[in-house]
Amino acid sequence: MLHQKPAHDQTAMPDYAPHSHPHPSARDLIAAHGGRVTRTRIAVIETLQAAQHPLSHDEIGAALAAADIAHDRVTLYRALDWLVEQGIAQRIAGGERAWRFEIRHDGAHRHAHFHCDRCGQILCLEEVPTETSPALPAGFELDRTELVLHGACADCGRQGAKAGTR
């Protein structure tokens, strides 16, 4: 697993915490979808916007804690559910049987992900577009395509650890 994070450290600022926001305002995003503007939702959106890679529920929770924001697991799950439902965020099935979340980009900005099978890290490959129009059996409707490259990231590759496909 990939838990080098300082657990519930209230002072340290994780590297995926918001630095600047060249994104649509979280408040506006929420309001535009007819939802209530709450601390939790704002913080979640800003955290996702600032992230350089898809975040796990756990990582987002840590960011909220760092921002001194309510920290109930269920609330966070529901906030994320709502964002996904509204199309603001999207789930991607990172290994480790836990969802990861990222801001949903419009069609043009879709990108692939790289999954390091050694450290479990997932990162966005902005340069690699996801394939678009493959032939599907009759009756199937395509919503979106997800392209995941599996292998070893630069850090893990250098350390040359032996590893399974896991």
Add this chain to the structure above:
Amino acid sequence: MLHQKPAHDQTAMPDYAPHSHPHPSARDLIAAHGGRVTRTRIAVIETLQAAQHPLSHDEIGAALAAADIAHDRVTLYRALDWLVEQGIAQRIAGGERAWRFEIRHDGAHRHAHFHCDRCGQILCLEEVPTETSPALPAGFELDRTELVLHGACADCGRQGAKAGTR
């Protein structure tokens, strides 16, 4: 979720149970990797070989039960772990935070998967090859690519259910 299966029915033969085996013998496969040839491993391999789509741990367990083979959850997990470790099978991260397993094909036979976001079913798209050589950042090693198409399968699409991205 997708649990229409008859739980622990000892008589019914699920549609993914072995019918014929145009595949390498399970015994040989196991022995070739230096493992012990046990009922569990044989049955798991044969089940996977006969399957038309990647199977969840649960589905494999049901197949074992149908074949009157020991049914301990942990044993099955470990058998699957071993197969993956040996490169005989591979895990794919079907949504629903549960792994799915399929026999690992060699390079030429790689295929994409379709994930129905409504019923959770996953099926193999033999005709759709996975993309192969995208540009990766320096230091990254590519092991395999996974292409998942999300949408509604023929059954769900016809029923026209409204559904989230989930």
Add this chain to the structure above:
DNA sequence: ATTCAAATGCTACAATGTTGCATCAAAAGC
């Protein structure tokens, strides 16, 4: 300030997967 549905924060639970350890059995040696 009042109202009221939408969000929250409990608690309790479900599903999926893992660890430790005693027991069993596959295949190797005799």
Add this chain to the structure above:
DNA sequence: GCTTTTGATGCAACATTGTAGCATTTGAAT
């Protein structure tokens, strides 16, 4: 065929991830 030995199994207990129900709080409309 019998014994040995180590890998595989089975069980119980636990960890992690995610859900459900319900009382309470709060955003924002009046």
